[in-house]
Amino acid sequence: MSINPGAVGTTSPESERRWTSKDALLYALGVGAGAVDAAFELEFTTENSVGHEQRVLPTFAVIVGQGGGGGGSRGLSPLAALGEFDPAMLVHGEQGIEVDGPIPVEGAVRTTSRIAAIYDKGSGALVVIESSSVDAETGEPRFRSRTGLFIRGEGGFGGDRGPSGSQNRPPDRAPDHVVTYATRPDQALLYRLSGDRNPLHSDPAFAKRAGFDRPILHGLCTYGFAGRALLHTLCGSDPSRFRAMEARFSRPVFPGETLTVSMWLDGNEAVFRTETDGGHVVLDGGRFRFD
Numbered sequence: 001m002s003i004n005p006g007a008v009g010t011t012s013p014e015s016e017r018r019w020t021s022k023d024a025l026l027y028a029l030g031v032g033a034g035a036v037d038a039a040f041e042l043e044f045t046t047e048n049s050v051g052h053e054q055r056v057l058p059t060f061a062v063i064v065g066q067g068g069g070g071g072g073s074r075g076l077s078p079l080a081a082l083g084e085f086d087p088a089m090l091v092h093g094e095q096g097i098e099v100d101g102p103i104p105v106e107g108a109v110r111t112t113s114r115i116a117a118i119y120d121k122g123s124g125a126l127v128v129i130e131s132s133s134v135d136a137e138t139g140e141p142r143f144r145s146r147t148g149l150f151i152r153g154e155g156g157f158g159g160d161r162g163p164s165g166s167q168n169r170p171p172d173r174a175p176d177h178v179v180t181y182a183t184r185p186d187q188a189l190l191y192r193l194s195g196d197r198n199p200l201h202s203d204p205a206f207a208k209r210a211g212f213d214r215p216i217l218h219g220l221c222t223y224g225f226a227g228r229a230l231l232h233t234l235c236g237s238d239p240s241r242f243r244a245m246e247a248r249f250s251r252p253v254f255p256g257e258t259l260t261v262s263m264w265l266d267g268n269e270a271v272f273r274t275e276t277d278g279g280h281v282v283l284d285g286g287r288f289r290f291d
Helices: 021-031 038-045 056-064 187-194 205-209 221-235
Strands: 015-019 090-099 107-120 124-135 141-152 179-184 242-249 258-266 267-274 280-288
Touching: 015 056, 021 038, 021 056, 021 187, 021 221, 056 090, 056 141, 056 221, 056 242, 090 221, 107 141, 124 242, 141 179, 179 221, 221 258, 221 267, 221 280
Parallel strands: none
Antiparallel strands: 015 107, 090 141, 090 242, 107 124, 124 141, 179 258, 242 280, 258 267, 267 280
16 A cells, blocks of 8 residues: 555545534543633533633634544545555644634534645655635634644655754743643543544554554644643633644653643743653644734
């Protein structure tokens, strides 16, 4: 099996994605909201609490803004243009989002996705997918995403290696803020209910075929945990101040591990990094922009 490097430029048909209040609540729980102090995040985890109007975590954009390109779903365009590959070898490599304001509690977007690049990393191929979403009713821009999917064993086809080296390196000083969250042992089983049913995150036999001794946490779940830390620490928990977030997935996380997000401020931007309790960096090259 081998992927098709000529798939670069393939664009998906426009797809529509609708969501409800329940979808936004389930996503918030899937990325750990309310686990430490439920009262602190009631506005993201309930819709009927006195004094709290429901709001949506900005990283929910990775769920509703992927169109035909996300979630590891090879059967959806434009991923279908890549040809045949072993889905057990696909992992999330990097993720970036830009949002144009708070995401409504209920709504719909129309999304178009395209394969922007396929890089030959030797040990695998990095497929970069760019998606753009607009409000389904008004046509106003909602959010944009840039997703890097790393397919192990599909490199060596003689293509461009693409950018290399560390991006968004933290300065040589102590971080300005540090936030630690614990993930649940069943975190992946909860997060998968938001749409990514890849058995790599739920089936021990499938995980072993992929080279892991047990199912790993979704990269976008780790991303959501980091997004919560950034939102609450740098935006005062106000989604209207959250503008853009990008990071590279450098190591898998196992459900039940603790995640520590370190942030270094630079005006209205911050470099960030996420580590497990074992000191392993799992999100690096992180950059966050806020108002």
